[in-house]
Amino acid sequence: MKKLIISGPDTHPGANYVVDRVSGARRLLKYSDREICAKNLKVGDIVERHLDNNDIVLFNRQPSLHKVSIMCHRVRVMPGRTFRFNECVCTPYNADFDGDEMNLHVPQTEEARAEASLLMHVKNNLVTPRS
Known part of the structure; x- marks a missing residue:
């Protein structure tokens, strides 16, 4: 999941958002520091990723x-x-x-x-x- 976050929304495969499990805050990866988001990813956070083969x-x-x-x-x-x-x-x-x-x-x-x-x-x- 960290690789998808670092790839971001403009590169496939990537991710568009990360939703914090505690606060429910939805972070748009296009305007966020993706390295920090990937580093701070916790168990239970939701990564809204791109569609991939066999989905x-x-x-x-x-x-x-x-x-x-x-x-x-x-x-x-x-x-x-x-x-x-x-x-x-x-x-x-x-x-x-x-x-x-x-x-x-x-x-x-x-x-x-x-x-x-x-x-x-x-x-x-x-x-x-x-x-």
Whole structure:
């Protein structure tokens, strides 16, 4: 975690904030002395880091009318500032690459990540009773 803090918000992998466990103060690393923040990091402090490879995320396209409108994916960090996914999942999302808006959600707890991976993972939802 100290390496992520020192990298800061502008270098991947890095971190954006450190939340103090006692006071709840949220320190923006862009304007802080990151070396001191890393040195003062204590057990229980929360480091808000960048997404990294194999993190679990939920991806959906509104309106979410059926269960395959929101599915779990694993992150693979690539160059660029866009979200990309395999064309095989266009049908469940009803996506057609004409400027569709997609939403990305990051589960925050281990329980939420496990539930998303087991119940909502794209590999478990591509084949439906209808197809």
